[in-house]
Amino acid sequence: MFSTITSAAILGMEVVFVRVEVDIARGLPGFMLVGYLSSEVKEAGERVRVALKNAGITLPPMRITVNLSPANIRKEGTAFDLPIAVGILKALGCIPENSTEGVLAAGELGLDGSVNPIRGVLLLVKKAKEEGLERCLIPAENYGEGRLIEGVEVIGVRGLAETIDYLKDGKKTVFSGREARDKEEPDREMPDFSEIKGQTAAKRAAEIAAAGFHNLLLIGSPGSGKTMIAKRIPGILPPMTEEESLEVSSVYSLAGRFRDKDAFMKQRPFMDPHHTITAQALMGGGKTVRPGLLSLAHKGILFLDELPEFKTDIINMLRQPLEEKKIHIVRLGGNYVFPADCMFVGAMNPCPCGYYPDMARCSCTLQKVKRYQGHISGPVMDRIDLCAGVARVTAEQLLQENREESSSCIRKRVIRAREMQEERYKDESYLFNALMPQPDLKKYCYLGKKEENLMDKAFRTLQLSARSYFRILKTARTIADLDGCGRVKGMHIEEALEYRMGGEKYWEI
Ligand SMILES: [Zn+2]
Structure with a gap:
């Protein structure tokens, strides 16, 4: 008896799909987890077994092997609990073979069979959408977050029993939906x-x-x-x-x-x-x-x-x-x-x-x-x-x-000055004056004779370092932008020096 289900690992901000493979065979009863796992993932075996038992599923006295692939990626966190449990249910024939097609599953299990929230749901659902998956099976507590991504059906489950009902009979959970939420974050009072x-x-x-x-x-x-x-x-x-x-x-x-x-x-x-x-x-x-x-x-x-x-x-x-x-x-x-x-x-x-x-x-x-x-x-x-x-x-x-x-x-x-910069740097890899690399200063901070003299004088009298010389020019560029001025003028430099x-x-x- 063999089954697979899709889950995902998060590395930094990057999401990588992980295939959860479950094999249940005759032999010495046991539960083995492999696939470059951190200690929390290794502990998943115990959590899954007890959670399944408390959801009414007793594991047969057989040898259960779970592999998380690809093996070259380290798997961390507790989000693999739910896919492992679903994989086992599938291998045991408790849920239909095709019930997890196009599904990405992630969630932590409690010993009582509840599904607990995880981190990074937004990233997971986004990845599922990009890769063309149809549904995401996630903890109910993360449902609001998951539904922010348009075009993927998100199913929030509160427990294993509810998960089984959904996968078996397609019984919709309280938390399921496809259309993205459009709700704006309420305006918080900002100091003025x-x-x-x-x-x-x-x-x-x-x-x-x-x-x-x-x-x-x-x-x-x-x-x-x-x-x-x-x-x-x-x-x-x-x-x-x-x-x-x-x-x-x-x-x-x-x-x-x-x-x-x-x-x-x-x-x-x-x-x-x-x-x-x-x-x-x-x-x-x-x-x-x-x-x-x-x-x-x-x-x-x-x-x-x-x-x-x-x-x-x-x-x-x-x-x-x-x-x-x-x-x-x-x-x-x-x-x-x-x-x-x-x-x-x-x-x-x-x-x-x-x-x-x-x-x-x-x-x-x-x-x-x-x-x-x-x-x-x-x-x-x-x-x-x-x-x-x-x-x-x-x-x-x-x-x-x-x-x-x-x-x-x-x-x-500020917005006006930023728009000027966006226009000016549209062909560059940066958007703002502060990020302008030194070699580009000549191109974008062109100085006339008078302005150059002013900078020279400042350089000598204030004993500026080369670094601060360029910083002053960049600041002067921003002051000119706030002024709506295409050219950096003496007064902009003077203010920057201050x-x-x-x-x-x-x-x-
Ligand atoms: Zn003092």
Whole structure:
């Protein structure tokens, strides 16, 4: 007695079909599982046997062999429980031979015969559709998520008994359907820039960063509003495209953190890990490899508050993914790639007490200030295009009746500037100014004689490194785009220079 059924393994963000083969033969009774399995998959045998028993199916005293093929792919997680159980039912003749044709099955079993939720259902159903399968048999709890993909019939099952009924008599479960859900993620209340009084320079820096996809550092004393500004940046970024929304939703599905089970994610993520975060939580990994917070910030913002408090090796780890926009995790079972295309926003105090350069309040020695700032210099500063000082708002400013500009106004300008970039870079591999490689600067940041002189002067007087020279030009390009200007002009360069060090006054190094 032999049977097969289709399931799938997830490697990073990639889905590979796995054929579950079951053979039941005479011989010494036993249950054997083979096919390059992790320990959770090896334990599936016991879970499946007890779950079947509690669903009313007692296994005959025969030799059961289950093979998960292809054998060169490591299988992890508990999602193979359900296909293994269904394969056994089929081999025993409890369900018809053709009942699993064109079906992809995945789900974890509880000992009582219940089917428990799994991670990454969105990816599985998407793959099933791409490969032309007709139906997906998944846990009922993942039903809303699976049904977001159009064109595949999704069957959500709560337990093995229900699964048998469905496969045997075609009895529809409560959770089955073909048409995709059209429900939009409910609008969550987003903080708005109009709530922040003053802070013109920092707001402008946030706008430029959002428009050109630049990394941003906010520097200022405690309570000056750095976090408030950072939290409002997702609200001025353009809405996600459908493709972006699917990508982000897939990462969340894989991490088991899908926000609204009935809708694709529409709002850009904002991730603000605490400085005690571990490398694994940030970058991803674990026994069963999962995406980390950096990937959960994909297409949104990764915000590191109190940047110098983070361990140096954590900060250094960010270098490569910030550049490549993806994370590679190398494991015995294979190489995993997770997306990490996010905007980096950091915030820091200028010194340990937070009040430098206000010498009346700062209690730190100059040496201490230097050491504190030196912690983030070099590798990270090399990747930051804009640095903005956030000054404490005075009582006068707070009392002013000025209407502050709303996020939606700023967002309109950001969208316009982004459209200009998309048009300009339509034949390139990148879309935004911040991602422009150095050799292309001549082509897209053409400078006239006057502008070139200005840059030369800045280069000499400010003793710029080659890297920061190019960063300033790229930022100037974004400022020109916000201005609707095809050419980078002197005033754009001058403004970009202002954000080089966020007002030199904070820096001791
Ligand atoms: Zn201080």
